[in-house]
Amino acid sequence: xxxxxxxxxxxxxxxxxxxxxxxxxxxxxxxxxxxxxxxxxxxxxxxxxxxxxxxxxxxxxxxxxxxxxxxxxxxxxxxxxxxxxxxxxxxxx
Amino acid sequence: xxxxxxxxxxxxxxxxxxxxxxxxxxxxxxxxxxxxxxxxxxxxxxxxxxxxxxxxxxxxxxxxxxxxxxxxxxxxxxxxxxxxxxxxxxxxxxxxxxxxxxxxxxxxxxxxxxxxxxxxxxxxxxxxxxxxxxxxxxxxxxxxxxxxxxxxxxxxxxxxxxxxxxxxxxxxxxxxxxxxxxxxxxxxxxxxxxxxxxxxxxxxxxxxxxxxxxxxxxxxxxxxxxxxx
Numbered sequence: 001x002x003x004x005x006x007x008x009x010x011x012x013x014x015x016x017x018x019x020x021x022x023x024x025x026x027x028x029x030x031x032x033x034x035x036x037x038x039x040x041x042x043x044x045x046x047x048x049x050x051x052x053x054x055x056x057x058x059x060x061x062x063x064x065x066x067x068x069x070x071x072x073x074x075x076x077x078x079x080x081x082x083x084x085x086x087x088x089x090x091x092x093x
Numbered sequence: 094x095x096x097x098x099x100x101x102x103x104x105x106x107x108x109x110x111x112x113x114x115x116x117x118x119x120x121x122x123x124x125x126x127x128x129x130x131x132x133x134x135x136x137x138x139x140x141x142x143x144x145x146x147x148x149x150x151x152x153x154x155x156x157x158x159x160x161x162x163x164x165x166x167x168x169x170x171x172x173x174x175x176x177x178x179x180x181x182x183x184x185x186x187x188x189x190x191x192x193x194x195x196x197x198x199x200x201x202x203x204x205x206x207x208x209x210x211x212x213x214x215x216x217x218x219x220x221x222x223x224x225x226x227x228x229x230x231x232x233x234x235x236x237x238x239x240x241x242x243x244x245x246x247x248x249x250x251x252x253x254x255x256x257x258x259x260x261x262x263x264x265x266x267x268x269x270x271x272x273x274x275x276x277x278x279x280x281x282x283x284x285x286x287x288x289x290x291x292x293x294x295x296x297x298x299x300x301x302x303x304x305x306x307x308x309x310x311x312x313x314x315x316x317x318x319x320x321x322x
Binding site for chain 2: 046049050053056057064068070071074090
């Protein structure tokens with residue numbers, strides 16, 4: 001395998017793995033957060049406004065870790081600097 | 094397929110490029126500014142008022158109430174900054190229903206600029222509220238050992254603010270683009286609806302987080318509890 005194939009192979013496989021593993025943790029965490037929020041909503045319906053607002057902010061904070069992984073895999077797929085460098089090197093020869 | 098509206102170039106003269114981000118940002122700004130100018134030109138104080146005035150009053154008083162609930166003492170002082178952030182991000186995601194429109198917040202340069210505004214505004218409000226010495230002293234809390242970590246958190250939360258908004262808006266556009274190639278008719282509409290929801294939530298999150306950071310910088314210092322002798 002030449003270096004171009006190797007870079008493409010590793011980038012594509014790692015893009016899938018990054019999003020796959022990167023969403024696993026946030027999914028578990030969001031599930032826990034929503035479950036706890038529902039429990040406290042059932043116990044204290046009066047505090048629903050505060051709980052919902054805190055829940056939304058917390059969910060966005062948790063979800064941003066998954067978004068970081070998604071951004072990394074998008075960079076690997078569509079704006080890969082190593083791929084661009086290898087292409088430039090191949091074109092120069 | 095392009096990653097951000099930066100890559101759509103309408104017009105170019107040498108180094109100067111007019112890309113979709115700039116064009117749509119200015120279009121949004123024009124719509125927001127001219128719209129509010131037109132509405133506020135004919136304000137009425139009695140019970141007969143236009144529906145547009147009602148809309149603006151609902152938005153402004155809603156934002157003010159939300160800022161107050163965060164714990165900022167005088168919401169009017171922060172209404173201009175936080176309200177502008179919310180309205181811009183919300184309008185950008187709301188306008189994605191217009192065909193051909195690309196949200197300028199789907200470009201990393203826009204979101205970094207917005208986050209940089211927050212980075213500058215937080216110390217500004219903090220210094221105005223408790224003075225230069227008082228604000229700088231908050232970096233030394235709880236002990237001076239935490240100084241580097243406080244500085245790092247200042248930078249990292251700005252980065253997180255920018256990348257979160259960019260990732261959410263970009264992923265919405267990208268998923269719709271991919272789905273258009275796979276299942277052309279029904280599914281992209283559903284995803285656009287979901288994108289509208291996430292866009293509004295992200296606008297809310299962005300301004301709420303900015304408000305929380307400002308609240309942390311301007312908190313009225315409680316008197317230190319006397320240590321028992």
